[in-house]
Amino acid sequence: MDKTERGTRQDADGAVPSRGPAAAAPGPEQDGPDRPTDLGKRSWKAVLRRTFAEFRDDELADRAAALTYYGVLALFPALLVLVSLLGVTGKAATQGLLDSVAKLTPGAARDVIARAVEQLQASSGTGGVLAVVGLLLALWSASGYVAAFIRSANAVYDVPEGRSIWKLTPLRVVLTLVLMLLAGASAVIVVFTGGLAREAGAALGVGGAAVTVWSIAKWPVLLLLVTAMIALLYWAAPNAKSRGFLWVTPGSVVALLIWMAASAGFAVYVANFGSYNKTYGTLAGVIIFLVWLWITNLAILLGLEFDAEMARQRAILRGHPADKEPYVEPRDTGEWSDAERAEWDGVPADGTTAAGRAGGGHRQPG
Secondary structure, eight states, rough: OOOOHOOOOTTTOOOOOSSSSHOOOOOOOOOOOSSGGGSSSHHHHHHHHHHHHHHTTTTTTHHHHHHHHHHHHHHHHHHHHHHHHTTOOEEEEEEEEHHHHHHHHHHHHHHHHHHHHHHHHHSSSSTTTOOOOOOOOHHHHHHHHHHHHHHHHHHHHHEEEEEEHHHHHHHHHHHHHHHHHHHHHHHHHHHHHHHHHHHHHHHOOOOOOHHHHHHHHHHHHHHHHHHHHHHHHHHHSHHHHSSSOOOOOOOHHHHHHHHHHHHHHHHHHHHHHHOHHHHGGGHHHHHHHHHHHHHHHHHHHOOOHHHHHHHHHHHTTTTTTTTOOOOOSOOHHHTOOHHHHHHHOOOOOOOOGGGGGGGGOOOEEE
């Protein structure tokens, strides 16, 4: 990273001047301001400025491309599971899914998903064993996405990975499973509309007014669920201690808002100004779908960067130097190299001891 560009003066960031080694210690994340509203105007400006600077320095565009690759590997096995499960309730549920996809994705991207769902629905044996096989494939593929996100999260927080493979593998599998369950719940919310909602309402003895209320209320519920999924990734992925799991973080809200705005803007661009059909021919739909997935991952990473810079600002307000990293306490240092441990302990590379630790007990950015 370009440390000279990012090393903003502490007074400009609203920081408390450092008063010796103790003031520079990172300390637990909970020692900082408890709420975003506790940050002053100068602190918010510093957070926004560093977020956009780190967006380039952390190469988030490239990392979003890698996540898009793993996302594609996970998406279609997951669709296989979803269609297999929806096959129990009939074609009406699948059509409800397609109708909702049409509202959420740009034109050609929705065509790619719709064709995949329709082909899976038309194939024989979309239940039982196929659902189990698809679930296992989706779980394995999606865990690759989570592993890539863990690496990206560590880069965003500027902290080396210290957890062993015996800790990371169960983490990525469990996290993937939880995210898939939440995604399944989101799919149920999406398809539970129209005729299905009316049939369920009649079975439960509720009137048409309740069904109408649900048809409106399901979208805020879906947004909250998606925001919680993003927040779960933000909390579990990085090797950085946090203040505990929060169902909604400022970064997850930022990610969702950016994604909604970018998706809408991209859809308008594709419909009115894009020339993907002329450039890519029959592959235009696939290319548009991949670009939309890339935009989605870019928004998620930008939200994570925003949360990371808020954590940095809280550390600065405790007296931590703005240009010293890591600025959060790591969860685990078991797999760190000797050099990383020495930098974290504040020991210079030449091996000097106590006198060399006067800098505050952190690793100096290299």
